[in-house]
Amino acid sequence: MSSRENILGRIREALQVKAPQPHLQAPLTPTNHPPQGKEWLPDGGESLTESLAILEGQLAKLKTVLVRVPNETLAVEAVKLLSQEKGWKQVAYQGHPLVTPIAQSLACQTWQADADFNKQKLEQCDVSLTSCETIVAQLGSILVSSQTSGGRALSVLPPAHVVIARTSQVVPDLADAIGQIKERYGQKLPSMLSFITGPSRTGDIERILVLGAHGPKELFLVLIDG
Numbered sequence: 001m002s003s004r005e006n007i008l009g010r011i012r013e014a015l016q017v018k019a020p021q022p023h024l025q026a027p028l029t030p031t032n033h034p035p036q037g038k039e040w041l042p043d044g045g046e047s048l049t050e051s052l053a054i055l056e057g058q059l060a061k062l063k064t065v066l067v068r069v070p071n072e073t074l075a076v077e078a079v080k081l082l083s084q085e086k087g088w089k090q091v092a093y094q095g096h097p098l099v100t101p102i103a104q105s106l107a108c109q110t111w112q113a114d115a116d117f118n119k120q121k122l123e124q125c126d127v128s129l130t131s132c133e134t135i136v137a138q139l140g141s142i143l144v145s146s147q148t149s150g151g152r153a154l155s156v157l158p159p160a161h162v163v164i165a166r167t168s169q170v171v172p173d174l175a176d177a178i179g180q181i182k183e184r185y186g187q188k189l190p191s192m193l194s195f196i197t198g199p200s201r202t203g204d205i206e207r208i209l210v211l212g213a214h215g216p217k218e219l220f221l222v223l224i225d226g
Contacts, residue, residue: 044138044172051137051172058140062198065220072098075224076105079129079162082220083108086160092122093129094154098164098224103129113154122153127160128216133193134180135165135221138173141197142221143181145190152192160218161196167225 042058045051059066067082069075079102083091092113093103103110113122122128133143142163144155155161171177181189199219 042138044136044176046172048167048170051170052167055135055137055140055170058137059198059221062140063219064140064198065218067220067222068225069222070225072101072224075164075222076102078222079164080106082162083127086126086218088126088160090125091127091129092125092154092158094131094148096131096148096164098166099129099131102164114151117151117153119153119157122157125158127162128154128158129162129164130155132163132165132169133184134177135170135223136172136174136177136195137170139195139197141195143177144194144196145181146192147190152194155194155196156216159216160220161216162220162222163196164222165224167223170223 043054045054056066067078069078075098082088083106088106089108091103091106091108091110093099093110094114095112100112103112108126111121111125113128130144131148133145133148135142142165144163146152171180181193196219199217
């Protein structure tokens, strides 16, 4: 079957039968037979334990550094250690109950970017610290918004990005992530929603993978149990 026939067939099907969840692909079947969903994206897990295991594997493939900690106190210590190892001197952060205590504990210069935004100042920072909306185990993607990352610039301009989140924010798949956003905000969605899937990368030049081409070269996820 050609691509054109496949597209037209799916359109005809969508007009007559209920569509499967976004992470499933319905096969082209006669309209008098209910479609059986065919998974075409990775499994997201049936429980939080399964989702966390899948997430860990996806993050490793994407070169996102995962730091698991049991509580907020150890999250502070983990980011302090990262700061020392990386030699961060200027840190921009988004004001958030999970993020602010960590940022303010660092020995280097810190600045709450969402309280007093300055693009030039942000460009000089070594790293940004933000929270997030959800984390999609299926793809290893982190969903940020203008509500959780102080705007797109904070997660894009500095060469490193640290996301602070809880394990309860991990969801199996894209359908769950979008569903949570709709439930949380209703008709008043944040002005910016963005999925971050690993550090910025490109392979445009001779198919050689280069990190940090259009955004942070390093991405860290500090995941707190609970």
